[in-house]
Amino acid sequence: MTTWITICETCKRDDWAERGMTQSDGELLAEAIEASVAQDSAIRTRRVACTMGCERACNVIIQGAGKIGYSLGKFDGTPEDGAAIAQYARLHLASETGQVPFRTWPQGVKGHFVSRHLPVPQAEGEENATA
Template sequence: MTTWITICDTCKCAGWEVTGMEKTDGEALAELIEAAASGATDVKTRRVSCTMGCDRACNITVQANGKINYSLGTFEATKSDAQAIVEYAGKHAASANGQVPYREWPQGVKGHFVSRHQPLPE
């Protein structure tokens, strides 16, 4: 089953307005996640404008039908954060119900979980 990484492309980290960045932090993170997931067969990405987690920018969600879904935040637009997100999403895709044992979490996602969403009823 496919796991989706939904990336907020409007996220701006504190101080963004003085950095002179031509794109938002969310756009930069989205590009890195898309590149890291480019060869994955069980993980897909999509961008959305605003997940309403501005205090925790940059935000993503990890989602799949019939599985527990997760919101994560406070990422930076770095290759290591993007790789950790994609690695975690791959483990989510491989799990039966969306739960990935803590010992299997990539270090780069630890401390970034915001909330867990139970699957919708059938």
Template sequence: MSTTWITICDTCKRDGWDAGGAGQTDGEVLAALVERAAEGRGVRTRRVSCLMGCSHGCNVAIQAAGKLAYTLGKFAPEPGDAQAIVDYAALHAESDCGQVPYRQWPQGVKGHFITRHPPLPDDG
């Protein structure tokens, strides 16, 4: 089974972010929270600088080889949002195709889906 990855944009800045008063971007704060929440959950995390969804910050992508992939956004850099992201990614990891039935979605991800991408075709 392929590994489900949570890719977190660490350059995201939500509306109202103040560069003068913040030591970290909103994305960096969310990334740290997601990384902590993902420990021991069977999913992996990575940070990238810019998922190009600036109008939807904070953004993450949920991906695994051979499965549907999703971009989610409009998260707050808060523990509850981080936990919902990880909970959804764990369900994605358990799914054969990456599709999680809506009734199983954590409440905290509902309304946050931006895009869905089909898996890449096999080269063979």
């Protein structure tokens, strides 16, 4: 199995221009996450132009086939953010359902969850299933 981290590379925090940034905050976060998962062959990353969560920049989506996925936001784009997101992705990967017990969450992702996405139904009759 693979866990994917989708990263909005165009995210800019509200004070982006005032800080005189040459890269978007999303690009910085993407670099931090990519460095943190470089040795994890079962965790893949992809950069996208927008996840439509601009009011909570920086945003990522953690998901895997047949598993619950999660959107997270309001990161700063630091190496510490990248490491916390990578650690949560490892826990997501190890989970059969994608659910990760709160007590095991890295501190750096607590308070950043935006929404939960149930897996797409794979068979007739699963459309009303809940997790």
